[in-house]
Amino acid sequence: MKLLLNGASIDAQVTTLADLIVIEGFGGAKIATAVNGTFVPALARVDHILRAGDAVEVLAPMQGG
Amino acid sequence: MRDFYGTALSNGLMLGTAQYPSPAILADAFKRSGASVATVSLRRESGQDLAGQDFWQLIRDLGVHILPNTAGCHSVKEAVTTAHMAREVFDTMWIKLEVIGEEDTLQPDIFGLVDAARILTEEGFQVFPYTTEDLVVADKLLHAGCEVLMPWGAPIGSGLGLNNIFGLRAMRAHFPDVPLVIDAGLGLPSQAAAAIEMGFDAVLLNTAVAKAGDPAAMAEAFASAVKAGQLANAADPMEPRDMAVPSTPVIGKAFLT
Numbered sequence: 001m002k003l004l005l006n007g008a009s010i011d012a013q014v015t016t017l018a019d020l021i022v023i024e025g026f027g028g029a030k031i032a033t034a035v036n037g038t039f040v041p042a043l044a045r046v047d048h049i050l051r052a053g054d055a056v057e058v059l060a061p062m063q064g065g
Numbered sequence: 066m067r068d069f070y071g072t073a074l075s076n077g078l079m080l081g082t083a084q085y086p087s088p089a090i091l092a093d094a095f096k097r098s099g100a101s102v103a104t105v106s107l108r109r110e111s112g113q114d115l116a117g118q119d120f121w122q123l124i125r126d127l128g129v130h131i132l133p134n135t136a137g138c139h140s141v142k143e144a145v146t147t148a149h150m151a152r153e154v155f156d157t158m159w160i161k162l163e164v165i166g167e168e169d170t171l172q173p174d175i176f177g178l179v180d181a182a183r184i185l186t187e188e189g190f191q192v193f194p195y196t197t198e199d200l201v202v203a204d205k206l207l208h209a210g211c212e213v214l215m216p217w218g219a220p221i222g223s224g225l226g227l228n229n230i231f232g233l234r235a236m237r238a239h240f241p242d243v244p245l246v247i248d249a250g251l252g253l254p255s256q257a258a259a260a261i262e263m264g265f266d267a268v269l270l271n272t273a274v275a276k277a278g279d280p281a282a283m284a285e286a287f288a289s290a291v292k293a294g295q296l297a298n299a300a301d302p303m304e305p306r307d308m309a310v311p312s313t314p315v316i317g318k319a320f321l322t
Binding site: 007024025026030032033037038039041057059060063065 | 081082083084085091104105106107108109110111112113115116117118120121124133134136142146149150151153154155221222249271272
């Protein structure tokens with residue numbers, strides 16, 4: 001199904017947010033996730049079912065002032 | 066120096082982590098200055114290079130307190146969601162709350178700021194709000210549950226220093242028990258010293274160090290300025306006077322005319 005991952009269109013055959021995190025290479029990384037603008041805690045990713053068109057944000061520590 | 070949500074800092078220098086020429090120079094700036102707090106942010110990660118993971122390791126190795134920010138957020142929802150994400154990633158209840166209201170000055174949207182602060186403090190966050198020197202807004206932030214205030218010195222990244230000395234002095238006098246941090250706008254160590262002399266507990270800066278020709282040396286200069294300011298404030302500075310008063314005793318002066 002088509003998803004938006006960090007603003008880019010992707011085609012991913014996944015069911016849950018946890019699946020997406022693994023297949024997109026984020027497994028084990030220090031990240032936080034949101035779907036359609038709503039925070040999804042790490043422990044909830046495995047139960048979060050993705051739907052076509054969902055916008056997923058994967059954020060990580062970055063420089064800041 | 067007052068505590069920050071029960072945490073006593075070793076000094077009043079808080080440094081940002083952005084815009085340094087290299088990660089090694091960033092680390093050197095923290096090492097030479099002994100800054101007690103590092104501000105960090107969250108941005109989109111790439112599954113290919115995982116750049117954020119190296120940065121996180123670098124920050125952890127600094128051994129300082131971590132203060133995540135909500136930089137770039139323009140709405141309450143955006144700021145609150147970013148705070149939730151930052152709490153999970155950085156494992157801290159501290160959040161430097163920024164809700165930007167105007168692009169040219171990056172002035173905080175004080176209405177959204179108060180709303181977001183109320184939501185986050187009710188959830189247990191320890192909010193460091195980036196605000197102005199407006200006393201009414203400050204009072205509302207305190208009533209919303211904030212126990213620290215961070216008024217700007219000048220617009221972010223401007224290096225203009227303390228634009229409203231009178232307003233900042235009034236803020237210090239009006240909230241004698243509240244930890245106050247000058248956040249943003251400082252360009253020179255002398256401006257940091259002036260803020261601390263005035264009674265502010267800490268300064269938070271980034272660009273003035275990161276964009277200096279020698280960031281590590283500038284960081285050390287800011288640390289020295291903060292220390293000088295603290296010593297001066299504790300030493301109870303004299304009151305300024307409009308007219309000259311001779312410092313050399315007049316009594317006993319020779320009559321030579």
